[in-house]
Amino acid sequence: MFSTQSQTKCWVWSLSCPAFNVETYIFWVTFFGVLVFIFCDTSFYLRSLLDWVMNICQYKPIIGSAGIRSTHFYSGRCMTTDMQKRQSSINCSASFLRECDFAFRVFTKNYGLNDALRHLGASLVNSSNNTKFRKSLSLLQSYTVSTRVVWWDNYSFYVEQKLVRDHDKVVCAVNFSRHTVEGASPQDLLDVLPFCSCQPEMPPPEIASWMVCINVVNRELQLAGH
Incomplete structure (x- = not known):
């Protein structure tokens, strides 16, 4: 009896479930x-x-005479994922800012910022970008992204990144980004690093103008209740 029921169930299952x-x-x-x-x-x-x-x-730890203000270089190549429709260009914000992000990751690793952040239990957040596009890149064309910290205040680092076309050294794009330190201050991070970085007395003119623009936008958003 049990054998007959088992055979019936197997037969029903074979009808309902097609062969693999x-x-x-x-x-x-x-x-x-x-x-x-x-x-x-x-x-x-x-x-x-x-x-x-x-x-x-x-990984190559870098300790320059200018400290964190020295320039770091990151090489790349324009791939199909960087192309815009109907034109050979990396001149779109998503692609260029991604390359800046990759370059900044290497920068923070090689200059010891990642270790300092872990030591203090802090984090870096990209809170603002200001980008100027000038020239385009062709498919498979190589380029270099230079990264350097130009200034910092009590809350954020201000970073300048330039995308330079390798074959003619033309600056294709320039990006200024503000990286806010959460859980600490920029000076706390610099105190942990094994080299001395002297803060400039005044921010560069382009950074000062950009900071004014950021403050105006923040004020308008606050007045609007955002």
Whole structure:
């Protein structure tokens, strides 16, 4: 009796569940994999992982005479993910700011800022950007992103980054970014670092003008109740 019931259940299951098809399984896995790659920006996360591994393998602590104000260089190449529609250009904000982000990660690693942040239990947040685009890049064209801290106050570091085309040394874009320190102050971080960095007495003119613009926007948002 038990054997007959088991055979009946197996027969019903075989009718309701089709036979396993390897080709169908591979098709659906590939289909959903392509959807994830397209809509979840998988290339960015793969690039981040590769950049993180290369940063560990090529880690070189830097202690310059100018301290954190010395310039760091990060090399890259214009790929298909950087292209704009109908023009060969990295001149779109998403691509250039991503390269600036990658370059700044390497900068903070090599200059010991990451270790100082962990030591103090603090974090860095990119709170503002001001970008000027000048020239474009062609596909597979190499470039260098220079990064340096130009000034800091009681709350934030102000960073200048330039994207320079390698073959003719033309500055294609310039980005100023403000990185706010949460949980500490910029001076607290600098006190932890093994080199001395002297703060300029006054911010550069372009930073001073940008700070005025930021304060005006913040004031307007506060008045609007945001």
